[in-house]
Amino acid sequence: MTATAATTPQPTRAGRGGRSLRRRDVRLVPVAAGAWVTAGVVTGTADAAASAAALLWASALVVVLALVHRRRRSAAFRAGRSAPALALVAIVLAVAAGIAWHVASALPARGAVAAAEIAGGRALTVDVVAVGKIERGAAGWRFDAVLQRLAYGETTITTPVPVLVRTGDVPPGLDLGARVSLTGTAWAAGPGERAVLVIDASATPTLIAAPTGVFALASLLRHGLTTVTTGLPDPGGGLIAGLAVGDTSGVSDGLDAAMKSSSLSHLTAVSGANCALVVGIAFALAALCGARRALRVIAGLGTLVAFVILVSPEPSVIRAATMAAIAMLGLMLGRTGAGLSLLTASVVLLLLLDPWLSRSIGFALSVAATAALLVLAGPLADGLSRWMPRTLALFVAVPLSAQLACGPIIVLISPQVSIYGVAANMLAAPAAPVGTVLGLAACLCAGIPLLGAGLAALAWVPAAWIAATATTLSTLPGSAIWWPEGVGGLAALTLASAAVVVLLLRTPRPARVAAVVILAVTAVVVAATGPAAQVGLRARLPVAWSIAVCDVGQGDAIAIRAAGRVALVDTGPDPQALTSCLETLGVDRVDLLVLTHFDHDHDGGTRAVAGRVDTVLHGPTGAPDDQRTLARLSDAGAHLVRADAGMTGTLGDARWRVLWPQPRTAAGNDGSVVIDIAGPTVPPMLMLGDLSAEGQRRLIATASLRAAYTVVKVSHHGSADQEPRLYGRLRAAVALVSVGANTYGHPRSETLAMLESLGARLARTDTEGLLMLWTEASSVRLWHEKGAP
Numbered sequence: 140m141t142a143t144a145a146t147t148p149q150p151t152r153a154g155r156g157g158r159s160l161r162r163r164d165v166r167l168v169p170v171a172a173g174a175w176v177t178a179g180v181v182t183g184t185a186d187a188a189a190s191a192a193a194l195l196w197a198s199a200l201v202v203v204l205a206l207v208h209r210r211r212r213s214a215a216f217r218a219g220r221s222a223p224a225l226a227l228v229a230i231v232l233a234v235a236a237g238i239a240w241h242v243a244s245a246l247p248a249r250g251a252v253a254a255a256e257i258a259g260g261r262a263l264t265v266d267v268v269a270v271g272k273i274e275r276g277a278a279g280w281r282f283d284a285v286l287q288r289l290a291y292g293e294t295t296i297t298t299p300v301p302v303l304v305r306t307g308d309v310p311p312g313l314d315l316g317a318r319v320s321l322t323g324t325a326w327a328a329g330p331g332e333r334a335v336l337v338i339d340a341s342a343t344p345t346l347i348a349a350p351t352g353v354f355a356l357a358s359l360l361r362h363g364l365t366t367v368t369t370g371l372p373d374p375g376g377g378l379i380a381g382l383a384v385g386d387t388s389g390v391s392d393g394l395d396a397a398m399k400s401s402s403l404s405h406l407t408a409v410s411g412a413n414c415a416l417v418v419g420i421a422f423a424l425a426a427l428c429g430a431r432r433a434l435r436v437i438a439g440l441g442t443l444v445a446f447v448i449l450v451s452p453e454p455s456v457i458r459a460a461t462m463a464a465i466a467m468l469g470l471m472l473g474r475t476g477a478g479l480s481l482l483t484a485s486v487v488l489l490l491l492l493d494p495w496l497s498r499s500i501g502f503a504l505s506v507a508a509t510a511a512l513l514v515l516a517g518p519l520a521d522g523l524s525r526w527m528p529r530t531l532a533l534f535v536a537v538p539l540s541a542q543l544a545c546g547p548i549i550v551l552i553s554p555q556v557s558i559y560g561v562a563a564n565m566l567a568a569p570a571a572p573v574g575t576v577l578g579l580a581a582c583l584c585a586g587i588p589l590l591g592a593g594l595a596a597l598a599w600v601p602a603a604w605i606a607a608t609a610t611t612l613s614t615l616p617g618s619a620i621w622w623p624e625g626v627g628g629l630a631a632l633t634l635a636s637a638a639v640v641v642l643l644l645r646t647p648r649p650a651r652v653a654a655v656v657i658l659a660v661t662a663v664v665v666a667a668t669g670p671a672a673q674v675g676l677r678a679r680l681p682v683a684w685s686i687a688v689c690d691v692g693q694g695d696a697i698a699i700r701a702a703g704r705v706a707l708v709d710t711g712p713d714p715q716a717l718t719s720c721l722e723t724l725g726v727d728r729v730d731l732l733v734l735t736h737f738d739h740d741h742d743g744g745t746r747a748v749a750g751r752v753d754t755v756l757h758g759p760t761g762a763p764d765d766q767r768t769l770a771r772l773s774d775a776g777a778h779l780v781r782a783d784a785g786m787t788g789t790l791g792d793a794r795w796r797v798l799w800p801q802p803r804t805a806a807g808n809d810g811s812v813v814i815d816i817a818g819p820t821v822p823p824m825l826m827l828g829d830l831s832a833e834g835q836r837r838l839i840a841t842a843s844l845r846a847a848y849t850v851v852k853v854s855h856h857g858s859a860d861q862e863p864r865l866y867g868r869l870r871a872a873v874a875l876v877s878v879g880a881n882t883y884g885h886p887r888s889e890t891l892a893m894l895e896s897l898g899a900r901l902a903r904t905d906t907e908g909l910l911m912l913w914t915e916a917s918s919v920r921l922w923h924e925k926g927a928p
Contacts, residue, residue: 167483170231174490177235178497181242183331188243195236202229234487238494249335252300255289257325257336258889264290265338266320266347267304272451273313275388281305283334287318289325301333305883306340307807314361315451316354319344324859326884333495337884339860357449361386363585364578367595373767374610375603379595381407382571382602383578384450391764393771394606396714396743397613399553402542402560405508406571406605408501413575414459417446418467420576436467443467449582454502457493461485462509478513482506500552504545511544512537515640522643538564543636547629554624555715556632559612566608570601577601619715623668635661680723681911681922685821686850688902688910689720690924692879694740697826697852698724701818702791706731707752708814708826708852710744717744720909731756731790732777735812735828737765740856750775756782756797758828761806782812784842793818798842799830808855809834815845822912822919823847825869827854835862844868849919850875850912853894857886857903863893873921874899875910 177195181188206225257263271283284304289296306321313319321344325336350358361384368379368389377389387395387407398404421442425435447460462485486506489496496502516536523532538561546556557563577598585591612618622628638654638661646654689696691711698721699706707729711717721727734742734757745768755777760766773779780786786797799813811828825848830838835854838844839862851871854861856878866874874894876886886903894901900921902910908924 165479166227167480167487169227170234171483171486171490173231174234174238174487175497178238178242178490178494179331181239182494182498185242185246185249185330188239188246192236192239192243195232195239199229199232199236202232234491237491241491242494248298249300252286252289252296252298252335253327255291255296255325255336256294257291257327261291261324262322262341263325263338264288264320264322265302265304265325266318267302267338268318269304269313269315270301270452272315272385272453273309280307280309282313286336289336300335302336302338303328303334303882304338304340304344306344308343310343310346312346312349313344314350314354314358315448316350316352316358317346318348320347321345326859326887331495331498333493333498337882339858339883341860353445353448360449360582360585363591364582364595365389367581367585367591368599371595371599372603374606375599378407378602378606379574379578379581379598382574382605383582383598385413385453385456391767393746393764393767394609396746397606397609400555400557400613400619401563401609402538402557403563403567403605403609405504405541406567408453408455408505412572413450414443414446414456414463416572416575417579418443418463439467440464454496454499455505457489457496458485458502458505458509461489479510482509482513500548503548507544507548508541511540515540515544518644519640522645525645534565534568535561538568543639546636547632550622550624550628550632554622554628555619556622557619559615559618563608563612566612567605570604574598574601574605621665621715621719623665631661631664681913681920683820683913683915683920684724684911684922685818685914686824686910686912687720687724688852688875688877688904689717689724690879690904690908690910691716691720691744691877693856693881693883693885694743694879695735695828695852695856695877696720696744697875697877698726699790699793699816699821699824700726701793701821704730704791706733706790706795706816707748708733709735709741709828710748712740712743714744714747717747721747723909727751728753730754731788731795732772733782733812733814734758734768735814735826736808736810737761737768737806738808738829741829742768745772748772749777752777754778754780756780756786756812758782758800758812759804759806759810765806790816791818793821798825798844799834799838801841809837811854813838813842815848817845820914822849822914824850824852825871826852829855831855831860832862835865839865839868847871849873851899852877853886853890855885856881856883857890858883859887859889861890861893866894866897866899870897871899872919873912874901876901876903876905878903878905880905 181191202225206222206229209222265286266288267284267286269282269284273280273282282304284302285299286302287297287299304321310319321340322342323338323340325338328334328337349355364380364383365386368376374391374394377391378394380386381390385407390407398407418439422435422439425438430438443460443463447456450456462481465484466481519540520533520536523535542560550556577594581591581594581598584594623631634657638657641650641654685700687698689698689711691713694711695709696711696717697708699708705726705728729748729752732748732752732755734755736758737760749771752772755769755772757769757779760769769779782797783802784797784799788795793816795814795816797812798815800810804810808829809831811830813828813830814826817823823845827835847870849871850873851866851869852875857876878885891901902921902923904910906925911922913920
């Protein structure tokens with residue numbers, strides 16, 4: 140439909156429901172596409188950006204000169220289609236040149252900081268200003284910042300460049316606009332990343348200056364909303380701030396996983412719907428006050444700016460706000476633009492201002508979802524109306540179009556397809572805007588006694604409905620199906636989504652036949668690389684395995700089997716990945732579950748084993764979510780035991796010991812449970828959880844270590860924060876690194892070099908897949924799913 144409309148010489152009238160695209164609606168699509176491709180390429184090859192800019196400027200000039208020359212000499216050329224086509228090519232080249240020039244102009248400053256002598260875990264002192272949302276992730280807190288000062292030795296760098304800061308804890312008062320000082324290590328981010336450096340704090344940062352001005356007010360409002368929602372029943376209470384201002388700090392890991400599994404996570408990612416609500420309310424209030432059109436637009440724009448500051452400038456928020464601002468300016472000028480024109484114009488403008496957005500998954504999802512609603516929802520509703528009432532057809536078409544457009548992008552970060560996503564969005568749709576508006580009202584009125592709390596209580600009702608929808612649908616059988624990851628998975632799901640669209644629209648019979656063939660072939664290929672491959676993998680597994688390191692991505696999940704008994708050390712971040720691994724291993728019940736600590740990459744998969752665990756041995760708890768995780772296991776029948784150094788027990792004919800933590804050790808990485816286990820078929824093994832170098836030094840000083848170990852599970856996925864003396868003391872023959880795709884640089888090259896220098900055989904789940912070990916003829920045997928690098 141889009142392609143046909145784009146090549147029609149004259150603008151067409153709106154078709155059924157006013158949804159036919161006019162030629163002018165799509166004329167910026169090539170410009171936006173060219174801008175996106177250019178930005179993606181030049182940000183990844185910044186050294187060539189200056190040359191690319193010069194070449195593109197020259198090409199644009201040549202096209203313009205050719206256009207002027209032809210227009211002067213040929214009336215037929217002016218009246219034909221060639222002139223607009225050449226003009227479009229010139230615009231595409233000029234925009235691309237502008238993006239390349241932006242990247243080239245930023246290169247000197249970025250390069251100066253990237254060239255700092257920071258390798259090898261060098262201790263740094265850093266001052267930064269927080270410019271992004273303070274988010275808690277699987278391994279602690281992280282936020283985008285702008286560097287103010289970086290010092291090491293006699294060197295001080297004060298070049299302001301974007302950096303990413305990661306820390307185990309944050310000081311009170313840290314928020315958008317705050318200035319903090321920290322000590323730690325850093326490493327250069329990969330090509331194409333907006334951040335020049337990734338900085339890992341070795342201790343809690345020190346707050347130098349709290350946010351001021353509008354940032355202080357925004358922080359006050361957000362914390363006020365958190366205060367008035369505290370005490371409301373979970374999980375709905377923790378979801379209110381997410382719906383209103385995108386603050387997901389109160390959303391538990393379990394609810395977060397359920398929202399993702401049911402395709403509802405977009406409700407806590409502030410985007411176009413939120414911006415439209417806010418601007419619409421401001422515009423309506425100004426109109427009620429009798430303001431003229433220009434004043435109404437100014438009120439809407441001012442409210443939009445304030446809203447962006449309140450919710451933090453995330454990619455989806457920036458895209459939606461820019462699109463809304465362009466629409467408001469068009470309204471002020473009396474030139475209301477079509478939705479697709481506004482979307483493409485906002486994409487071009489944003490990529491000119493920030494080329495690194497081209498590599499943001501959040502930005503891509505926001506654009507894809509908006510484009511689908513503008514272009515695809517109407518035609519899908521027309522097609523679906525052949526089988527259902529028209530109102531219901533439109534109700535189904537909106538979430539279906541968004542899922543078809545966003546699904547291929549989502550598999551890049553989560554290789555699965557939600558089966559109930561459309562149904563979940565239909566059930567949540569009536570509650571989402573109500574929860575958003577009431578939550579925003581509670582945020583603005585949080586400081587007013589009774590009123591703020593009352594509005595928060597009202598917002599709890601739709602928030603609880605959304606949370607119940609997510610948790611209910613995510614627990615249904617087959618709520619999500621496995622899908623190949625990476626570019627191949629994206630291409631396969633794109634083809635499948637296109638085939639579904641062809642089948643639902645009123646298309647010719649040959650096109651529908653081709654779509655059925657594509658779906659059939661895709662299903663066969665996915666089954667062959669997924670379920671069928673699992674059957675083949677099970678047939679290849681060594682029967683005698685005693686240690687199995689599951690490939691669960693960036694996380695730990697290690698199964699140990701001795702005389703028919705099974706222990707599981709951590710559960711990884713994803714219940715589905717853990718379920719798949721346990722099914723491959725043929726493990727139905729877990730006698731002992733060890734939760735070394737409560738980072739999401741170690742306890743996120745507990746739902747997969749709830750109801751199938753006898754005893755849970757766990758480290759110290761900190762956050763309320765830690766207790767909820769344990770309560771979930773206890774309610775399902777597990778016996779809970781707090782792990783302390785000196786505890787021992789048996790697993791079949793093997794014996795295990797807890798070497799760490801001490802009774803008063805605080806929760807966190809250095810509170811990780813360290814387990815020593817050995818048996819007739821289980822080679823002597825030490826599992827270090829996520830202990831830091833300091834924690835490892837304490838372990839050396841206090842623990843009764845064996846003279847030597849055959850196997851060591853390397854701490855913290857191979858991070859740089861290691862104590863070489865400990866690994867030298869262990870003298871392990873095999874070093875296991877449980878790791879997946881990540882932005883932390885794990886495993887770090889210096890850690891791998893240290894282990895290799897000690898003579899250990901490195902085994903990594905990211906390159907070798909599932910790992911298995913066992914004792915045979917007094918020696919350890921290692922099996923890996925994939926070929927070793």
